[in-house]
Amino acid sequence: MSLSHDADRSPAQGADLAGKIALVTGASRGIGRAIARQLAARGAILAVHYNQAQADADRLVDEIAGSGGDAFALAADLSQAAGAEQLASALGNTLQTRYGSDAFDILVNNAGVGLRARIGDVKVADFDRVFQVNFKTPFFLIQHLLPRLRDGGRIINVSSIGTRSAYPEMSVYAPSKAALESLTLLLAAELGARGITVNAVLPGATATDLNARARDPEMAHAIAATVALGRVGQPDDIAGIVAFLAGDGGRWVTGQRIDASGGQRL
Ligand SMILES: NC(=O)c1ccc[n+]([C@@H]2O[C@H](COP(=O)([O-])OP(=O)(O)OC[C@H]3O[C@@H](n4cnc5c(N)ncnc54)[C@H](OP(=O)(O)O)[C@@H]3O)[C@@H](O)[C@H]2O)c1
Numbered sequence: 001m002s003l004s005h006d007a008d009r010s011p012a013q014g015a016d017l018a019g020k021i022a023l024v025t026g027a028s029r030g031i032g033r034a035i036a037r038q039l040a041a042r043g044a045i046l047a048v049h050y051n052q053a054q055a056d057a058d059r060l061v062d063e064i065a066g067s068g069g070d071a072f073a074l075a076a077d078l079s080q081a082a083g084a085e086q087l088a089s090a091l092g093n094t095l096q097t098r099y100g101s102d103a104f105d106i107l108v109n110n111a112g113v114g115l116r117a118r119i120g121d122v123k124v125a126d127f128d129r130v131f132q133v134n135f136k137t138p139f140f141l142i143q144h145l146l147p148r149l150r151d152g153g154r155i156i157n158v159s160s161i162g163t164r165s166a167y168p169e170m171s172v173y174a175p176s177k178a179a180l181e182s183l184t185l186l187l188a189a190e191l192g193a194r195g196i197t198v199n200a201v202l203p204g205a206t207a208t209d210l211n212a213r214a215r216d217p218e219m220a221h222a223i224a225a226t227v228a229l230g231r232v233g234q235p236d237d238i239a240g241i242v243a244f245l246a247g248d249g250g251r252w253v254t255g256q257r258i259d260a261s262g263g264q265r266l
Contacts, residue, residue, distance in 0.1 A: 009027065014041075014042065014043075015042060015043035016042055016043065016247050016248050017039060017042040017044035017106075017246065017247060018042075018043030018044075019043070019045075019096065020043070020044045020105040020106055020246075021044065021045045021047070021099075021103075021104040021105050021106070022036075022039045022044045022045070022046055022047065022104070022105065022106035022107075022108065022246065023049060023074075023087075023091055023104060023106070023108065023112055023145075024036045024039065024046065024047070024048065024049060024108040025049045025078065025087070025108065025109055025110050025111035025138075025141070026036075026049065026050070026051075026110045026111030026112065027046070027048040027049055027050065027057065027060065027110070028048070028049075028050035028051075028052075028053035028056040028060065029053055029056055029208065029209055030206075030208030030209055030210060030235055031110060031158065031203065031206060031208060031235045031238045032049075032108070032110040032111065032158075032240035033056070033060055033085060033161075033211035033235065034234075034236045034238065035070070035108055035110060035235075035238070035239040035242045035243070036048055036054030036060060036064070037060070037063075037064070037230055037239065038239040038240065038243040039106065039108075039242075039243055039244070039246060040064040040067070040069040040071060041067070041069075042243060042246075042247060043069075044069075044105075044106065044246075045070040045099075046064055046069070046070070046071035046072075047062055047071070047072060047073075047074055047091055047094070047095075047104075048060050048064075048071055048072065048074070049073075049074050049075075049076060049087060049092070049111065050073060050074075050075055051075065051076065051077050051078065051079075051098075054073070054075065054145070056090075057073040057075075057215045058073055060073075060150040061073050066180045069140045072092065072094055072098070072232050073189070074087060074090045074091060075096075076102065077131050078111050078132070078133050078137040078141075078183060079113070079129050079132050079137075080132075081132070083137050083143055083151050084136075084137045084138075084139075084140035084141040084143075084144055085140070086149075087141060088141060088144035088145050089144075091104070091136075091145070091156045092148060102148050103148050103149075103150050103155065104145075104148060104149060104150065104153075105149070105150050105152075105153045105154065106153060106154045106156070106157045106246050107141070107142065107145060107149060107153070107154070107155045107156070108242060108246070109141065109142070109155070109156070109157045109158060109180070110139040110158040111133060111137075112133060112177075112210070112211050113129065113130055113133045113134065113210075114130075114173055114211070115129075115130050115170075115172050115173050116169040116170070116173075117169060117171060117172065118168050118169055118171055119168075119171040119260040121169060122172055122181060126170050126172065127211040130172045130173055130176050131172070131176045134176035134177060134179075134180065135174070135176045135177075135180050135183075138157060138180060138183075138210075142155060142183075142187070146191075149196060151194045151195050151196065152169065152194075152195040152196065152217065153194075153195075154196065154197055154198075154245060154246050154250070155184075155187065155191075155196065155197070155198040155199075156199055156200075156201060156202045156242050156245050156246060157180050157181070157184050157198075157199070157201070158200075158201055158203065158238075158242075159177040159178075159180055159181050159184075159200040159201065159202045159203075159257065160173070160174065160177045160202055160203060161202045161203065161204045161259060161261045161264055161265070162174035162177060163177050163178045163181055163202065163257075164257075164259070165203070165264075165265045176218065177202075180200065181200045183256055184198050184199060184200040184255065184257070185255050188254040188255030188256075189255065192210070194229070197245070197250065197251065197253060197254035198254055198255065199245050199250075199253060199254060199255070199256050199257075199258060200242050200256070200257045200258065201238060201242055201245070201258050201260050202258065202259050202260055202261065203233060203238045203260045203261060204227065204232075204233055204259075204260065204261025204262060204264035204265075205220075205232045205233060205261070206232065206233035206235060206237070206238060207220070207232055207234055207239070208235060209233070214232040214233070220232045223264075226264055226265050227261065227262045227263060227264045228262060228263025228264075228266055229263055230262075231262065233261065233262060237260065237262070238260050241258055241260045245258070
């Protein structure tokens with residue numbers, strides 16, 4: 001009896017995002033791809049945003065469809081001033097065409113660019129590019145999408161532990177993420193009345209294209225020595241935390257910065 005009760009419950013738990021629509025920026029590779037996979041596995045319809053990696057985005061869409069899910073790809077260069085508006089209107093048009101409404105439920109601002117440079121070496125153009133992709137575009141993407149984000153929805157911003165530990169080579173990157181975290185806090189207060197939660201997830205060193213050091217065995221070993229759990233992160237480590245925040249279990253968490261580093265530089 002109890003077995004069948006569990007069996008009855010598990011599909012519903014596994015598909016707790018069924019009927020929800022999620023946009024994940026930078027979902028073609030790395031952490032964003034892992035987030036998109038985990039949200040889709042829990043039943044969400046996925047808008048897979050990419051910039052250059054169209055083949056990777058298309059492959060992910062096919063993979064999700066092949067597993068019985070629903071996904072589509074959207075392109076936009078978020079380093080351009082018009083990128084946020086382009087992505088917002090592409091999302092709206094596609095949702096309207098496919099589902100008859102442009103409303104959606106979950107926004108994950110994951111797309112980001114890194115820059116390893118101490119303050120003395122930073123060029124204005126690099127500063128502008130990093131702030132554009134990591135902060136200005138998410139800011140305006142949220143602005144454009146807020147009217148269409150359903151009450152009870154989720155905004156999850158992918159930041160970095162560079163905002164809570166000093167890494168001098170993150171002189172531009174870390175402040176761009178700190179701005180995103182500041183926005184996270186005030187939006188959580190503003191949007192609470194609509195039941196929308198807003199949180200930031202702060203990965204530590206995670207093995208992706210962006211962090212080649214975390215993929216290099218020797219350097220990963222050195223980084224692991226600074227991590228309480230003794231290894232560098234994998235994209236799925238971060239995605240699990242984002243999926244928790246996106247799901248019903250995360251409904252009572254808002255305005256928070258969630259460290260996702262395995263305890264790096266505690
Ligand atoms: N990896 C780490 O150690 C680490 C640590 C802390 C925080 N983070 C944060 O985690 C997030 C994901 O990073 P990742 O490590 O997964 O990086 P990644 O593997 O390099 O992937 C970056 C993603 O962002 C997209 N992107 C980059 N520039 C873009 C642009 N101009 N316009 C639109 N999309 C753009 C890429 O799209 P295309 O491939 O289609 O061009 C790709 O999907 C970032 O916000 C990063 O700051 C990463």
